[in-house]
Amino acid sequence: MTEPASKVSVIRMYQAREEIYPREAKGWYANWRWVCVWLTQLVFYGLPWLPWNDRQAVLFDLGARKFYLFGVVLWPQDFIYLALLLIICAYALFLFTAIAGRVWCGYACPQTVYTEIFMWIERKIEGPRSARMRLDKQPMSPEKFAKKSAKHFVWGAVALWTGFTFVGYFTPIHTLRQEVMTLGFGPWEWFWVLFYAFATYGNAGWMREQVCKYMCPYARFQSSMFDKDTLIVSYDKERGEPRGARSKSAGKSSLGDCIDCSMCVQVCPTGIDIRNGLQYDCIGCAACIDACNTVMDKVGAPHGLIRYSTDNALRNHFSLKQIRQRAMRPRVLIYSAILVVIVSAFFGSLLTRTPLKMDVIRDRGAMGREVEDGMIENVYRLQIMNTDERAHRYKITVSGIDTVTLASPDMVELNGTESRAVPVRVRVAHGKGDKGSNKIAFELQALDEERLQVKEKAVFIVPR
Numbered sequence: 001m002t003e004p005a006s007k008v009s010v011i012r013m014y015q016a017r018e019e020i021y022p023r024e025a026k027g028w029y030a031n032w033r034w035v036c037v038w039l040t041q042l043v044f045y046g047l048p049w050l051p052w053n054d055r056q057a058v059l060f061d062l063g064a065r066k067f068y069l070f071g072v073v074l075w076p077q078d079f080i081y082l083a084l085l086l087i088i089c090a091y092a093l094f095l096f097t098a099i100a101g102r103v104w105c106g107y108a109c110p111q112t113v114y115t116e117i118f119m120w121i122e123r124k125i126e127g128p129r130s131a132r133m134r135l136d137k138q139p140m141s142p143e144k145f146a147k148k149s150a151k152h153f154v155w156g157a158v159a160l161w162t163g164f165t166f167v168g169y170f171t172p173i174h175t176l177r178q179e180v181m182t183l184g185f186g187p188w189e190w191f192w193v194l195f196y197a198f199a200t201y202g203n204a205g206w207m208r209e210q211v212c213k214y215m216c217p218y219a220r221f222q223s224s225m226f227d228k229d230t231l232i233v234s235y236d237k238e239r240g241e242p243r244g245a246r247s248k249s250a251g252k253s254s255l256g257d258c259i260d261c262s263m264c265v266q267v268c269p270t271g272i273d274i275r276n277g278l279q280y281d282c283i284g285c286a287a288c289i290d291a292c293n294t295v296m297d298k299v300g301a302p303h304g305l306i307r308y309s310t311d312n313a314l315r316n317h318f319s320l321k322q323i324r325q326r327a328m329r330p331r332v333l334i335y336s337a338i339l340v341v342i343v344s345a346f347f348g349s350l351l352t353r354t355p356l357k358m359d360v361i362r363d364r365g366a367m368g369r370e371v372e373d374g375m376i377e378n379v380y381r382l383q384i385m386n387t388d389e390r391a392h393r394y395k396i397t398v399s400g401i402d403t404v405t406l407a408s409p410d411m412v413e414l415n416g417t418e419s420r421a422v423p424v425r426v427r428v429a430h431g432k433g434d435k436g437s438n439k440i441a442f443e444l445q446a447l448d449e450e451r452l453q454v455k456e457k458a459v460f461i462v463p464r
Helices: 028-049 076-100 103-107 110-126 129-137 142-167 173-181 187-207 209-215 218-225 287-299 311-316 320-327 330-351
Strands: 058-061 066-069 072-074 232-235 306-309 356-362 376-386 392-399 411-414 418-428 436-446 453-462
Touching: 028 058, 028 103, 028 110, 028 142, 028 287, 076 103, 076 218, 076 330, 103 110, 110 129, 110 142, 110 187, 110 209, 142 173, 142 187, 187 209, 232 311, 287 306, 311 320, 356 436, 356 453, 376 392, 376 411, 376 436, 376 453, 392 418, 411 418, 418 436, 418 453
Parallel strands: none
Antiparallel strands: 058 066, 066 072, 232 306, 356 376, 376 418, 392 411, 392 436, 436 453
């Protein structure tokens, strides 16, 4: 006998997202978040417009395979610097996470920064949290349509400007500006501007906390980098429980300091209740700390019911001094030492780097041939790269075998950041050198700057 249809349970495979309406938080940590917003966006939007040596200060010219970073020009052969930079970022993330949890997520992550900007626009146009909630519940009206349209228009403008700036790191931004004014964008420029704009608009305007909760892998493996001495946003249950409302003039009470106002939940951008303990959804933004401190001021209780603390500090009632002492634990010291070594190697190598490169390629079509006067000749191609931004004149010399000499011009001039293949012919007198392969070396020396010197090994073939 089958059950009535009304009693059949429905199993949902997917739970629809519930809209989150974060209340604006004001306080010390909120101010620091806005400092990070201003700093990161001034750098991002400003760097492409910064001039340097009659060019853009930061430009990744993929077509010419040259990366300009202020006074440094990097080529594909300098890929090792990119690898070192990624390693530095990884270890810095490990270090900061071990010390202070998801502090990167809460203050400087692009998702957090742009979400903060888009929520600010939303508040300015639609009003505070309660007004936004009422507006969404109302049926469509001219006022609602006007506010929603204005919000999405401003969001779209910010997103397009962000996409334009992003492409400006790969195409000179002044060229890009002229193309915008003349509608002369190429297909790839259109694609990347619109793609990055769409990603910014969708992630910061619509998806918001879903990116942090479901798309970002950092939320999933962060727990492996935490320990009991990691600073995290924590609720002091011993002080706060049991919860309950009370008036400021109520005097001593059997209740804890938490008045169960839910302000910590209302300001949370991911919609969690920090009083339930650490959750992977928490991005460590400390909005709940600012909100709770404001409430504590109103009820006459001390700050710190919700605060940055560690699991050990809450359990053992550590002082701030003890928390700082336990921060210098083996994991942190090891991460710090590795980071210092890698950073030192990175900048040391970058500062002592010679802006001149040479690759020697021997012509394999002729293993070695006899020319006039019984000389043995080999042909090579020198791939010379002047990675300096000034033109230089270089002298080519060869050594390694008695009587070895150049039978082609020994002078070459290259413009700034120019790469050129230079064919050279090398000759050795008959009877000199061993039959078969002989080691030789090419040396390239700038005539106007002594430090610009490079030496590369090669092989000279003497026919058997």
